[in-house]
Amino acid sequence: MHSDQSYTGSLQTFRHGVHPESYKERSSASPIERMPFVEEYTMHLNQHLGAPSKPIVREGQRVRRGELIAEAGGFVSVALHAPVDGTVVAIDLFSHPNGQMQPAIKIRIDPYSTQRMEVPLPEIPVEQMDYQAFINGVQQAGIVGMGGAAFPAHVKFAIPEGKVCRYLMLNGCECEPFLTCDHRIMVEYADALIDGTRILQHFVQAEKIFIGIEANKPDAIAILREAAGSSGLPIEVAPLQVKYPQGAEKMMITAILGEEVPSGKLPLDVGTMVSNVGTIVAVADYFRRSKPLIERVLTVTGTAVQRAANLLVPIGTPMRQVVEYCGGITVPSPRILLGGPMMGMVQKNLDVPVVKGTSGILILTDKEVQSFDTYSCIRCGRCLDACPLFLNPAKMGLLAKNGLWDELEENNVLDCFECASCSFVCPSGIPLVQSFRVGKSMIREKKARENK
Ligand code: SF4
Ligand code: SF4
Numbered sequence: 001m002h003s004d005q006s007y008t009g010s011l012q013t014f015r016h017g018v019h020p021e022s023y024k025e026r027s028s029a030s031p032i033e034r035m036p037f038v039e040e041y042t043m044h045l046n047q048h049l050g051a052p053s054k055p056i057v058r059e060g061q062r063v064r065r066g067e068l069i070a071e072a073g074g075f076v077s078v079a080l081h082a083p084v085d086g087t088v089v090a091i092d093l094f095s096h097p098n099g100q101m102q103p104a105i106k107i108r109i110d111p112y113s114t115q116r117m118e119v120p121l122p123e124i125p126v127e128q129m130d131y132q133a134f135i136n137g138v139q140q141a142g143i144v145g146m147g148g149a150a151f152p153a154h155v156k157f158a159i160p161e162g163k164v165c166r167y168l169m170l171n172g173c174e175c176e177p178f179l180t181c182d183h184r185i186m187v188e189y190a191d192a193l194i195d196g197t198r199i200l201q202h203f204v205q206a207e208k209i210f211i212g213i214e215a216n217k218p219d220a221i222a223i224l225r226e227a228a229g230s231s232g233l234p235i236e237v238a239p240l241q242v243k244y245p246q247g248a249e250k251m252m253i254t255a256i257l258g259e260e261v262p263s264g265k266l267p268l269d270v271g272t273m274v275s276n277v278g279t280i281v282a283v284a285d286y287f288r289r290s291k292p293l294i295e296r297v298l299t300v301t302g303t304a305v306q307r308a309a310n311l312l313v314p315i316g317t318p319m320r321q322v323v324e325y326c327g328g329i330t331v332p333s334p335r336i337l338l339g340g341p342m343m344g345m346v347q348k349n350l351d352v353p354v355v356k357g358t359s360g361i362l363i364l365t366d367k368e369v370q371s372f373d374t375y376s377c378i379r380c381g382r383c384l385d386a387c388p389l390f391l392n393p394a395k396m397g398l399l400a401k402n403g404l405w406d407e408l409e410e411n412n413v414l415d416c417f418e419c420a421s422c423s424f425v426c427p428s429g430i431p432l433v434q435s436f437r438v439g440k441s442m443i444r445e446k447k448a449r450e451n452k
Contacts, residue, residue: 015388051077090105157200185278
């Protein structure tokens with residue numbers, strides 16, 4: 001990486017990738033609305049990557065909005081807080097968006113609960129903290145990556161010994177079709193975003209801060225340029241080409257710095273820390289307003305929902321009530337996806353709660369996501385041209401189909417981050433990404449058995 005390397009002003013991007021239809025116009029101009037409170041909230045203990053949180057409340061206990069209800073279960077874990085004033089009515093197994101029954105704390109709301117913060121936490125003099133206290137604070141606040149992966153933010157913010165953060169990158173690409181919550185966050189919460197950036201920059205001391213935004217969000221680019229200009233921080237807003245998966249960390253780094261993160265390495269290995277814009281706003285919410293992560297902005301959209309919207313929703317709200325707030329579903333057999341259509345997770349029904357990683361609820365018609373017939377590979381090479389990591393999906397697909405897990409690993413399937421670009425372009429309808437998911441879990445299981 002060259003020390004003087006920076007964004008040059010033209011629309012930069014990475015190589016390969018695909019251009020799916022954006023479908024963002026249904027919700028991109030809808031201001032964020034606060035979802036009204038409902039009766040019950042289900043707070044799953046594992047709604048982040050890593051160890052589940054450990055409950056510190058008991059059934060029958062009264063809790064206040066913002067009060068700690070479960071503490072971090074290890075370093076790669078975060079705390080969990082009550083999203084409303086209410087009573088703990090159950091600590092039991094409940095349906096999780098991952099398809100399993102998982103432990104959760106159910107809270108019944110007090111009838112007159114307001115959405116005002118009721119737990120006055122002490123002032124947090126963040127600028128006087130040392131780095132470790134800041135990291136602990138982020139973990140205590142329950143903050144995870146809000147782009148969908150839900151990786152504990154404090155782990156990402158902790159710079160390992162011997163590494164430096166020269167570039168801080170805020171990810172506002174939101175390249176997944178349909179989703180618009182990050183777009184609205186940048187437009188409406190620009191001051192909090194800059195404030196959160198100021199807090200993080202105080203600790204990481206990056207030479208340069210980039211805000212990467214796809215060029216299809218000109219209002220966000222203009223607003224953040226203005227806010228950044230008066231911030232006194234070394235921020236450059238970088239409009240990036242509209243291309244999927246531009247918002248993947250490694251792709252954004254390549255687009256902005258012209259530098260590729262090598263296979264098996266992390267952004268900090270090339271001196272860069274990347275964080276989603278929603279995560280940075282959550283940092284400002286906690287350190288400036290004493291508000292832990294108890295609610296998030298998500299997009300409800302799709303052709304089969306009455307009204308598309310960007311909503312500020314308390315974590316734990318039943319998804320069925322979120323969709324009902326948007327007028328409900330308009331077709332008899334809808335297809336539900338959590339997240340966008342490229343990397344989103346298929347959901348059987350809406351009887352699960354919103355978790356910290358829920359960036360969107362996408363409701364489509366059966367016809368839009370009907371499965372197509374699968375044919376043999378015709379060696380057209382389109383998947384090779386689509387893969388942003390220059391993998392060979394056609395070959396990997398064949399190895400996965402034949403259960404050749406060792407060979408699949410040799411072909412770097414573990415680098416695949418399941419962006420689905422290869423599946424998207426395949427004219428034979430081969431479910432490539434699904435076969436890589438299976439292959440990766442078979443390889444990991446095999447490794448775990450060998451390490452026992
Ligand atoms: S899903 Fe994996 S193999 Fe397919 S394009 Fe994305 S990174 Fe490449
Ligand atoms: S895109 Fe599909 S048909 Fe074409 S080479 Fe790849 S796997 Fe084969």
